[in-house]
Amino acid sequence: MNEASDLESPSPGTQPPRSMLTLVLIVAAALRGAWLLGIPIDPTSDGKAYDAFAWNLASVGVYGWTPDEPSSHWPPGTSFLYSLVYRAFGHSYLAIGVLNLVLGVILVLLTMLLADRWFNRRVALGAGLWVALWPSWILYTTVLASELPFVVLVLLAVLVDEGSGSRMGSRAALVGVLVSAAAYVRMEGMLLPLILGASRWRRGSSMGSAAWSATLTAIVAIALISPWCYRNGLLEDRAVFVTTSAGLNLWMGNNPETEGESVRAPSYPGLTRVERDRRLGALAIDYIAEKPVRFVGRSIVKAVRLHERETIAFRWNERALERLVTPGWRVALKIASQAYWLIVLGTAVVGGAWLLLREGWGMLLHPVFSIWAFITALHSVTMALQDRFHFPSTPFIAMLAAYLVISWGKGIENGDARRRVAMT
Numbered sequence: 001m002n003e004a005s006d007l008e009s010p011s012p013g014t015q016p017p018r019s020m021l022t023l024v025l026i027v028a029a030a031l032r033g034a035w036l037l038g039i040p041i042d043p044t045s046d047g048k049a050y051d052a053f054a055w056n057l058a059s060v061g062v063y064g065w066t067p068d069e070p071s072s073h074w075p076p077g078t079s080f081l082y083s084l085v086y087r088a089f090g091h092s093y094l095a096i097g098v099l100n101l102v103l104g105v106i107l108v109l110l111t112m113l114l115a116d117r118w119f120n121r122r123v124a125l126g127a128g129l130w131v132a133l134w135p136s137w138i139l140y141t142t143v144l145a146s147e148l149p150f151v152v153l154v155l156l157a158v159l160v161d162e163g164s165g166s167r168m169g170s171r172a173a174l175v176g177v178l179v180s181a182a183a184y185v186r187m188e189g190m191l192l193p194l195i196l197g198a199s200r201w202r203r204g205s206s207m208g209s210a211a212w213s214a215t216l217t218a219i220v221a222i223a224l225i226s227p228w229c230y231r232n233g234l235l236e237d238r239a240v241f242v243t244t245s246a247g248l249n250l251w252m253g254n255n256p257e258t259e260g261e262s263v264r265a266p267s268y269p270g271l272t273r274v275e276r277d278r279r280l281g282a283l284a285i286d287y288i289a290e291k292p293v294r295f296v297g298r299s300i301v302k303a304v305r306l307h308e309r310e311t312i313a314f315r316w317n318e319r320a321l322e323r324l325v326t327p328g329w330r331v332a333l334k335i336a337s338q339a340y341w342l343i344v345l346g347t348a349v350v351g352g353a354w355l356l357l358r359e360g361w362g363m364l365l366h367p368v369f370s371i372w373a374f375i376t377a378l379h380s381v382t383m384a385l386q387d388r389f390h391f392p393s394t395p396f397i398a399m400l401a402a403y404l405v406i407s408w409g410k411g412i413e414n415g416d417a418r419r420r421v422a423m424t
Helices: 018-038 046-060 077-089 093-118 121-133 135-142 147-161 168-185 187-202 207-236 246-253 273-290 292-307 312-316 318-324 327-359 361-365 367-381 387-411
Strands: 064-066
Touching: 018 093, 018 121, 018 135, 046 064, 046 077, 077 093, 077 147, 077 168, 093 121, 093 135, 093 147, 093 387, 121 135, 121 387, 135 312, 135 327, 147 168, 147 187, 147 367, 147 387, 168 187, 168 207, 187 207, 187 361, 187 367, 246 273, 246 367, 273 292, 292 367, 292 387, 312 318, 312 327, 312 387, 318 327, 327 361, 327 387, 361 367, 367 387
Parallel strands: none
Antiparallel strands: none
């Protein structure tokens, strides 16, 4: 079996020219560039933290709110990336916007490359168009946030893992580098080796080979992220893995006062940051153990709430929009963003069901399903306070939506329709 893919090559006449994929990238860049030129960056909420942390890193080399207050609360990757821009261009929001624009176009490109590999070029074109025109991703051009770099790194890791032409060990090590980079941006990146290992086994690798590959990836990722853990241990005077917010995140979604909405956590003034985080984590675990049935029901509710809306990018641009756009246009923009999300989500759900019917339940281990399921499960168990938490799933949602549109619209017929999605 070919480890990479057993997709049949469609006849040349059935596929759009590669120039169409290039056109999609041009459209994505143009839309994001127009938004950047028209809307100034005005950091709010988490964006204020990324801005402050990045500037302190660039100016004095300290990761924290102030030069004399180093932090271990959040992973440093996003702020470090923005600090590189500040080092090169000074405290320039325009330069940050240009970086976000480039990341947005790369996101579209990687989505199309994976869709082309797993499906065909028509599905790749459709998935690329979904992401290129996606209102929230366009609005993210003027937002300081972790979503863009994290999703780009996840897609890169999947693309490299799915690749061929190099030894498995070398590829697994490179994936480990990308996984560590993703974990520096968002802590959940450290669980990617499990997902990728399961995908490799589904593609035909033996259980032992898939486990060895996933283990090597994890070892490389842990080795590369350990310096930050060591730094945090020195700062907090005890062992800390990546951040001091894991217990808080678990508590935020599992306490007597919440069904997934935001609630204020106790401050515990006498405790250190690590002690507070561990106290909150222990309280959450005790609450789950005490009411397991309620935990299951609450998790289902959070899974739904995670997908019920998509307006966070609008809210994080709202202060800038208030100065430039009338209330009517702001409402229209918000409605358009929500409508787009519900359309693509509904199409993807039907597309996913259609694909499972054709290919079987083993497809659930394919990254197009497993990463979406992983993101949903993670935030259903912990917290689903904002719709931004579903953003790492959006490229895969776009692929499933495009699959349905292409297979039901133009029809993927005969061998083209029956091509197995990366079944090796």
